[in-house]
Amino acid sequence: MSPRHSPADIAERTAVKKSNLFYQSRARRPEVERAEGIYIHGKNGERYIDGSSGAMVSNIGHSNPNVLKAMKAQMDSATFAYRLHFENAPAENLATEIANRMPEGLNKVFFVSGGSEAVESCVKFARQWAVAAGQDKRWKVISRFPSYHGSTLGALALTGYGPLKDAFAPLFKDMPKIPAPTCYQDQDNLSDEQRGLKYAEMLRDEIIAQGPETVLAFAMEPVGGASTGALVAPDSYYTRVREICDEFGVLLIMDEVMSGVGRTGTFMASEHWNVRPDLVAVSKGFAAGYAPLGAMIADENMVETVLDAGGFAHGHTYAGNPLACSAGLAVLAEIDRLDLMANTRAMGDLLMTGLNDLKDRYAFIGDVRGKGLLTAFEMVSDCETMAPLPKDLNAYDRFVEICYERKLITYSRRTHGGIDGDHFLVCPPMIVTETQVNDILNILDDSLGVFARESGL
Ligand code: PLP
Numbered sequence: 001m002s003p004r005h006s007p008a009d010i011a012e013r014t015a016v017k018k019s020n021l022f023y024q025s026r027a028r029r030p031e032v033e034r035a036e037g038i039y040i041h042g043k044n045g046e047r048y049i050d051g052s053s054g055a056m057v058s059n060i061g062h063s064n065p066n067v068l069k070a071m072k073a074q075m076d077s078a079t080f081a082y083r084l085h086f087e088n089a090p091a092e093n094l095a096t097e098i099a100n101r102m103p104e105g106l107n108k109v110f111f112v113s114g115g116s117e118a119v120e121s122c123v124k125f126a127r128q129w130a131v132a133a134g135q136d137k138r139w140k141v142i143s144r145f146p147s148y149h150g151s152t153l154g155a156l157a158l159t160g161y162g163p164l165k166d167a168f169a170p171l172f173k174d175m176p177k178i179p180a181p182t183c184y185q186d187q188d189n190l191s192d193e194q195r196g197l198k199y200a201e202m203l204r205d206e207i208i209a210q211g212p213e214t215v216l217a218f219a220m221e222p223v224g225g226a227s228t229g230a231l232v233a234p235d236s237y238y239t240r241v242r243e244i245c246d247e248f249g250v251l252l253i254m255d256e257v258m259s260g261v262g263r264t265g266t267f268m269a270s271e272h273w274n275v276r277p278d279l280v281a282v283s284k285g286f287a288a289g290y291a292p293l294g295a296m297i298a299d300e301n302m303v304e305t306v307l308d309a310g311g312f313a314h315g316h317t318y319a320g321n322p323l324a325c326s327a328g329l330a331v332l333a334e335i336d337r338l339d340l341m342a343n344t345r346a347m348g349d350l351l352m353t354g355l356n357d358l359k360d361r362y363a364f365i366g367d368v369r370g371k372g373l374l375t376a377f378e379m380v381s382d383c384e385t386m387a388p389l390p391k392d393l394n395a396y397d398r399f400v401e402i403c404y405e406r407k408l409i410t411y412s413r414r415t416h417g418g419i420d421g422d423h424f425l426v427c428p429p430m431i432v433t434e435t436q437v438n439d440i441l442n443i444l445d446d447s448l449g450v451f452a453r454e455s456g457l
Contacts, residue, residue: 030042030043030044030046031043033045034063035050035058035062035063036061036062036063037061037062037063037429037431038050038061038062038428038429038431038432038436039062040062040409046407047407048404048407048408048409049407049408049409049428049436049439049440049443050062050409050428050429051403051408051409051410051426051427051428051440052409052410052411052425052426052427052428053285053289053427053428053429054289055226055284055411056225056258056263056284056285056374056411056425056427057284057285057288057289058285058288058289058429059261059262059263059284059285059288059289059331059335059340059429059430060285060288060331060334060335060338060340060429060430060431061429061430061431062289062429064290064330064331064334066330066333066334066337067288067290067327067330067331067334068290069330070326070327070329070330070333071290071291071323071326071327071330073326074090074322074323074326075323077322078322079321079322079323080321080322080323081322082317083315083319083320088320088322088325089322090322090323090325090326090328090329091111091320091321091322091325093325093329094109094111094325094328094329094332095108095109095111097329097332098295098297098332101267101332102267102268102280102297103271103276105299105300105301106276106277106280106297106298106299106300107297107300108297108298108299108300108302108303109295109296109297109298110125110295110296110297110298110312110319111293111294111295111319111320111321111324111325112283112293112294112295112296112316112319113292113293113294113316113318113319113321113324114150114283114292114293114294115150115155115255115257115258115281115283115284115294116149116150116151116152116155117150117152117283117294117316118257118281118282118283118294118295118296119149119150119154119155119158119219119253119255119257119281120150120152120154120155121281121296121314122217122219122253122255122279122280122281122296122298123141123154123155123158123216123217123219123253124154124312124313124314125279125296125298125302125306125312125314126141126216126217126251126253126278126279127139127216128306128309128312128313128314129251129302129305129306130216130251131309132305132306132308132309133305135213135249137213137214138213138214138215138216138249139214139216140175140176140210140214140215140216141157141158141175141216141217141218141219141253142175142176142177142178142203142206142207142210142215142217142218142219142250143158143159143160143175143176143177143178143218143219143220144160144177144178144179144180144220145160145177145178145179145180146160146161146180146224146227146228147159147160147161147177147180147219147220147221147224147227147228148160148161148164148221148224148225148226148227148228149219149221149255149257150257151164153168153171153172154172156168156172157172157173157174157175158175158219159227160177160180160227161226161227161413176206176210178199178202178203178205178206179199179202180199180224180228180231181195181196181199181200181231181233181234181237182228182231183195183196183199183233183234184366184367184369184378184386185386185421187385192234192235192236193234193235193236194236195234196233196234196235196236196237196238196240197236197237197240199233199237200236200237200240200241200244201240201244203218203241203244203245204244204247207244207248207250212248212249212250215248215250216250216251217250217251217252217253217278217279218241218245218250218251218252218253219253219254219255220241220252220253220254220255221254221255221256221257221258221259222238222254222256222259222264222268222269222270222272222273222275223258223259223264223269223370223371223374225257225258225259225374225425226258226411226413226425227413228423229369229376229377229378229413229421229423229424229425230369230370230371230374230375230376230423230425230427231369232369232370232371235273238270238273238275239273239274239275241275242275242276251278251279252275252277252278252279253277253278253279253280253281254268254269254270254275254277254279254280254281255281256268256269256270256280256281256282257281257282257283257284257294258284258285258374259371259374260280260282260284260285260286261282261284261285261286261288261331261332261335262285262335262340262341262344262372262430263284263285263344263372263373263374263427263430264344264348264370264371264372264373264374265341265342265344265345265348265371265372265373266341266372267341268280269371269374272371278298278299278302279296279297279298279299279302280296280297280298281294281295281296282294282295282297283295285331286328286331287324287327287328287331288327288331290327290330290331291321291323291324291327291328292318292324293321293324293325293327293328335430338431340430340431341372341430343430343431343432344372344373344430345372347373347428347430347432347433347434347437348370348371348372348373348374348375350434350437351373351375351426351428351437351440351441352368352370352375354437354438354441355368355375355377355426355441355444356368357441358377358441358444358445358448359377361445362448362452362457363383363457364379364380364381364383364389364452364457365377365378365379365380365383365448366378366379366380366382366383366386366421367380367386373427373428373429373430373432374425374427375425375426375427376423376424376425376426377423377424377426378421378422378423378424379395379399379421379422379423379424380421386421388421388422389422389457393455395412395422395451395455396412396413396422396423396424397412398451398455399412399422399424399447399448399451400412400424402447402450402451403443403444403447406443406446406447407443408440408443408444408447410424410425410426410444411424411425411427412424412425426440426444428440
């Protein structure tokens with residue numbers, strides 16, 4: 001087999017002849033028949049391990065009977081009641097359940113239907129709060145490069161990921177970016193702590209360069225996702241970022257769309273560093289694939305200020321949908337009942353150990369990183385310099401395909417523009433068992449061997 005696998009080759013192999021449906025390209029996949037636990041079954045009887053929980057969504061696994069039961073009960077009661085006409089108990093109760101799990105005062109919940117909507121809500125809310133608080137010069141939201149904060153036009157301005165934003169540049173006002181703390185690529189002799197501080201100081205420098213009185217917020221993923229491959233900064237980064245935001249009155253927005261609701265082994269990933277943000281965006285694992293659901297979680301004093309000043313001029317039709325909220329409530333109950341955050345920490349450790357063993361055996365694995373079950377590994381051509389693999393190997397597409405052939409689903413991205421790297425997210429549902437983690441590692445091992453042979457690595 002040729003080691004060259006262009007995106008066009010792969011699209012050709014996976015294309016169907018005719019369809020009225022389209023996504024990003026012509027590439028199509030087998031049709032799903034049913035999904036259960038960590039497995040997805042295709043129409044032809046084949047069974048796949050959902051090694052990435054879809055796009056890090058199906059956190060409690062598929063077809064959880066208690067979630068389905070709660071949703072069915074809600075369906076018999078009301079599937080939609082418009083928020084301007086009626087209150088609904090699932091939305092009210094879910095807001096309370098979230099507030100009970102968040103740090104003191106971070107207890108006001110604004111529901112949306114997805115991650116991009118949650119991020120946009122944070123930005124728009126922050127702006128309205130600043131105006132209401134007499135700081136109307138503040139409008140810039142600094143974020144990081146690379147990063148991913150969503151694909152709607154407002155969220156795209158924060159996103160630092162070229163392939164999904166470059167084509168649209170005139171349509172939105174891009175926001176200032178600082179480098180994400182990709183310390184594993186650095187060729188200096190700094191300690192971890194010094195590296196964390198080095199990257200945090202870039203925020204301070206950028207705030208000063210932009211004019212502190214114009215900077216509204218800093219938005220970051222506490223553990224990175226699609227565009228960075230589970231990037232985790234040294235501990236010192238997080239506390240210093242909070243200090244810097246406080247120094248200049250800049251709001252800290254944590255985008256926990258992927259990392260939140262238990263995925264890293266704590267309810268919010270920012271808890272690992274004891275950092276209290278001002279605004280938080282969640283989605284994905286929130287209703288864990290059972291319904292489209294997201295939320296902005298906001299500081300109560302800020303919410304009072306905005307409501308006193310006339311209200312939040314923002315909202316979506318499906319906000320607080322009772323069916324979606326009943327799913328969210330049942331997901332939280334299952335996370336508690338099955339102690340899934342403890343399982344996430346234990347299985348995350350096992351997975352990380354296994355991935356590090358693979359790193360020791362395959363010279364082209366340059367880094368293994370993550371927290372809990374938000375884990376990834378990165379392929380490189382030189383582990384010393386962390387130089388990326390040649391682009392024409394298309395490792396990020398090809399390796400996923402090799403795993404797919406072996407019935408394991410992983411999630412990959414090649415980061416573009418400035419920072420290159422073929423990274424692969426290995427993020428099974430939080431219900432994964434020790435045996436299943438070992439199954440995943442065995443398939444990865446086999447697939448790495450195939451990839452190494454055909455690519456001449
Ligand atoms: N923020 C982060 C950190 C994400 O990982 C994503 C999606 O991958 C989003 C925002 C956007 O979420 P959605 O695709 O639901 O709009």
